[in-house]
Amino acid sequence: MSRTDAEILWEVARGLARTDAEVSREAGAGPTLPPLLFFTDPARTPRPWETAARLPPGSGVVFRHFGAADASATARRLREVTAAAGVRLLIGLDVALAAEVGADGVHLPERALGQVEALTASHPGWLVTGAVHGTEGIARGGDLHALVLSPVFPAGGASAARPALGPAGFRALASSAKQPVYALGGITAENAPALIGSGACGLAGVEAIRSAFGPPRS
Numbered sequence: 001m002s003r004t005d006a007e008i009l010w011e012v013a014r015g016l017a018r019t020d021a022e023v024s025r026e027a028g029a030g031p032t033l034p035p036l037l038f039f040t041d042p043a044r045t046p047r048p049w050e051t052a053a054r055l056p057p058g059s060g061v062v063f064r065h066f067g068a069a070d071a072s073a074t075a076r077r078l079r080e081v082t083a084a085a086g087v088r089l090l091i092g093l094d095v096a097l098a099a100e101v102g103a104d105g106v107h108l109p110e111r112a113l114g115q116v117e118a119l120t121a122s123h124p125g126w127l128v129t130g131a132v133h134g135t136e137g138i139a140r141g142g143d144l145h146a147l148v149l150s151p152v153f154p155a156g157g158a159s160a161a162r163p164a165l166g167p168a169g170f171r172a173l174a175s176s177a178k179q180p181v182y183a184l185g186g187i188t189a190e191n192a193p194a195l196i197g198s199g200a201c202g203l204a205g206v207e208a209i210r211s212a213f214g215p216p217r218s
Contacts, residue, residue, distance in 0.1 A: 005189035005212040010036060010056050012192040013203040020180050020201035031127055031145050033180055034060030034088050037204035038213070040078075041157060042068045044206055049077045051214035057086030062107045062129070062204075064092035075101045090127060095119065098126070107131070107148070116143040129182070133162060138177045147177055148204050151185025152195070157206060167194045174199035 003011075017035035036059040040048040052061045063078050065071035075091060079101040082089045090105045091098035098106050105127030108115060113130050120128055120143050130144045131137070141147050154164045164186065165173065174181040180201035187195075187205045189212065195203070 005208070008189040009187075009192055009203060009205075009209065009212055012196065015196060016198075016200045017202050020199075033127070033146055033201055034058060035202040036060065036209070037062055037090075037129075037148070037182060037184075037202065038209045039184070039204055039206045040064055041206050042066055044157065045210050045214075048074065048210075049081045051210045052078055052087060052089075053081040053085055054213045054215070055085060055087050055209075060088040060090060060104075062090045062092055063103075064107070065094065065097075066092075072097060072100065075103070079103065088127065090129065095123075099123075105129070105145075108144075110137045110140075113137065113140045113144070116141065131184075135173065135176065138173060141177075141179065144179055146180045146182060146201060148182045148184050149173060149177075150183075150204075152183045153186030153188075153191055155185035167198050170195070170200070171198045 013035035038051060038055060039062045041064060061078060061082055063075055075097055079089055088104040090107045091103045092107045093109060093112055095106055108130040110131045110133060127145050129146045129148055130141045132141055132147045132149050138147060149170060151162050151164050152170045170183055182202050182204045183195050183200040184204035187203055188208045192203060
């Protein structure tokens with residue numbers, strides 16, 4: 001029987017996480033990280049709770065509302081389904097909303113990495129990740145628990161205009177980071193295996209994760 005896209009993505013993500021955990025034990029253990037991160041987008045994932053509810057336990061959701069009017073209601077709905085599914089919830093940039101809904105942490109865009117030190121000091125129990133796109137971002141993310149490096153492959157959304165790093169480019173940048181690094185951007189069940197051995201701590205995605213784990217589109 002052939003494997004589904006969801007099975008392939010989860011298998012690769014868990015394999016990357018196990019390898020990263022072995023390295024982390026040698027260097028000093030940090031927080032346990034979700035192997036798979038589902039990044040939401042109001043335009044591309046309009047009903048993110050449907051996918052979040054179907055993610056494997058131990059996964060994570062990064063809710064990015066980009067100022068949407070229904071952000072608070074969606075965040076509360078996501079918190080409800082992620083708590084039931086054993087999935088961690090991070091809120092993109094919005095610290096107040098993360099505190100309001102009892103999220104597990106926050107995700108910072110690269111432009112906001114200067115907030116990292118104050119944020120980790122004021123919320124020591126939170127998982128804090130940050131977006132990076134090259135050496136400058138990696139150098140600025142010193143206090144983050146994990147980096148999310150993109151785009152690995154040609155991607156949509158905000159990363160569409162950026163050149164893809166490719167597995168080799170990702171590997172070169174990830175090796176310079178002090179923290180675990182997630183791979184994001186254009187990742188599919190077909191190309192995810194190419195990241196095995198790249199130094200990634202897990203996989204992150206938008207449409208591929210929605211397509212693999214979410215309900216069928218009507």
